[in-house]
Amino acid sequence: MTVSRVINNHARVASATRVRVEQAITELGYVPNALARGLIQGRTRTIALIVSDISNPFFTQIARGVEDVAQRNGYAVTLGNSDESTEKERLYVNAMLSNRIDGLLIAAAGSDSRKTLDFISQRNTRFVLIDRDVEGIQADAVVGDSIGGARILTEHLIRLGHRRIGLVTGPLDVSTARDRLQGYQEALRTHSIEVDHTLVVESDYKRQGGFRAAHQLLALPSGQRPSAVVASNNFMGVGLIEALREARLKVPDDIAVVCFDDLELASALDPFLTVVAQPARTFGTVATQLLLERLGGAESLPRRKIVLPPELIVRVSCGARLPVETFS
Amino acid sequence: MTVSRVINNHARVASATRVRVEQAITELGYVPNALARGLIQGRTRTIALIVSDISNPFFTQIARGVEDVAQRNGYAVTLGNSDESTEKERLYVNAMLSNRIDGLLIAAAGSDSRKTLDFISQRNTRFVLIDRDVEGIQADAVVGDSIGGARILTEHLIRLGHRRIGLVTGPLDVSTARDRLQGYQEALRTHSIEVDHTLVVESDYKRQGGFRAAHQLLALPSGQRPSAVVASNNFMGVGLIEALREARLKVPDDIAVVCFDDLELASALDPFLTVVAQPARTFGTVATQLLLERLGGAESLPRRKIVLPPELIVRVSCGARLPVETFS
DNA sequence: TTGAAAGCGCTAACAT
């Protein structure tokens, strides 16, 4: 009991005893058992983060933001990677609930995630949606303005003179993919350009998906091919560019490409990619704050949905080639 | 007790009872308490992975490999990010030991990690070093051939005619940084090129560090500047290139840059970066296998150190500019 | 200021 008091910095311990206990602790290499503590306290001071693609810098930035706020508040973070699979997601959620996490931040893999999320609610574990909203789920959410962002990207291309603009979307059961499609369509309509469904390809937010989508667009009769393409995320943008280059098309000279989500590293090497970036780190910090508020008693507040604004980044540092802006 | 038997698939349960229990489980949304289970069993079927930079694709690839093998063997993985700080590393290790992980995979932040690793040993928790060896630590290790890799990169430049070759190393208390320095020196000596210490800059494996190192090299009197630079990892390579471009130097035309570790995404956009890539995923899978073997009883085997071979990648897909190979 | 008793939810071992 006295040891417990020392570990938890309770006041009522004689300083002589405290010193003796601390000595014994270092001597024996004693490490308190968080399992036992969690078992009796009913909480673990651990929150979990489930992302849909750990290899995407967008999500690792989120992870850093989460880690930061959590640590500052005495919470540990465990990270899971669903790989855009609701099945893997379910497995992670189960394991995490079993480990009695206090709360969860989740970038849901798709609309099928609803069952899983309902289950979490039923178990009375708080969670916050991050990056992706899920219909019918009453939980706080921190997302980007996908509609606005896609509109900005598309209008950027329109302003450069493009009329046949393609779109490679993510899976349409993910909210961001639907919203980006909507923003794209809105931008076209605003400028009286008809939406041509052969120019819209649904893909999977992965590099290989972007690659395949490019082939589908290139297979169109030459007059019907797009002169520019919007990719709904960074990875598909890269895949797209790879495929276009393989086809001996110069980007952006022969065909322009813009994408959602930044590609910091890549852009450092090739600064001719225009993107709509999101403040990923902030997604993480804000979502964690919301979650911690819920855990700290603000349980019955109404659902809060925070929409963070995107930013158009047109990088043209060293003019070795024609930047996309000057494309006619 | 019967519920326990159902959950753990013990044979001795009447199928009628089993069905009734399973029904109750779904009805009540029951989730077994892993804390209680871990407490009594003395193991959690959880392993931990601590990496030094979660935003580096090299480490996320490792994480995927680890996750894969762990999952296949019924283990969960928790991930920690030390950010190249032995302090954060120590905090993570403590939290993880407290949570009674069964084993640990760690890319140690530096030579100061030794105290932490000794502590883990003393607590009788198995661990495997990954990517970075630590002197005086008797644990299995899975690393790349940093000496050989650096030699290959340096010789590549020598073969292209370079004589004044710079090196931006990582922190020299990290084994990979030391080994890459050694490989660089060996290559120069083999070709009778004197090692010029003003051309070797110690940095931190981060992008900003590569950026600063570039400035240091550019500050040399013009005749003493390098005509090519080896970066000891991918992030520093990017920072280097950014700084060089800001200084209006064309890469690779004015100054060549090669680096350790792949930059898949970036290279897709700018395929003129020659790198020595390591099979990151394999680092993860192999290390996890070693760890699981130890956990599965092979406790007293002698220390195993596995060195995975690197691969020189010279990507020149679409010749819009002079590739580095033709640099004279 | 310190200690003793009880119990968190589970499972190993031993009944029945």
Place this chain on the structure above:
DNA sequence: ATGTTAGCGCTTTCAA
């Protein structure tokens, strides 16, 4: 095939 007992290591509560 099912149930009982005990105990994992901690903290809450109450007592000394």
